[in-house]
Amino acid sequence: MARRSDRVAPRRVDWSARALRDLEEISDYIARDDEPAAARWVDKLIAAAERAAVLPMMGRRVPEMDRDDVRERLVHAYRVVYWIHEEHIEILTVFEGHRRLVLAVPRRG
Numbered sequence: 226m227a228r229r230s231d232r233v234a235p236r237r238v239d240w241s242a243r244a245l246r247d248l249e250e251i252s253d254y255i256a257r258d259d260e261p262a263a264a265r266w267v268d269k270l271i272a273a274a275e276r277a278a279v280l281p282m283m284g285r286r287v288p289e290m291d292r293d294d295v296r297e298r299l300v301h302a303y304r305v306v307y308w309i310h311e312e313h314i315e316i317l318t319v320f321e322g323h324r325r326l327v328l329a330v331p332r333r334g
Contacts, residue, residue, distance in 0.1 A: 237313035
């Protein structure tokens with residue numbers, strides 16, 4: 226069992242403007258039928274991003290991209306896509322999993 230001092234410190238989580246808009250749109254859509262459910266869903270999606278900050282490489286590779294530094298966490302029907310940086314992860318987008326990802330992420334150089 227890992228001791229508390231052996232745990233990895235989580236990276237900072239930064240949200241892109243697009244990802245914040247995505248969360249708002251998801252919340253608004255669900256809230257039309259059930260406001261408390263909308264809040265619970267947004268909380269689940271935020272929690273997935275925070276878990277990704279602890280062990281970012283545990284997320285799966287994004288199938289539409291051929292690179293290791295962009296990963297995703299699946300939360301039921303949603304995909305939380307993030308870019309791994311040295312000191313932080315950047316949440317790029319959050320969307321329903323049946324949709325195809327359309328996203329340009331710059332190469333590190």
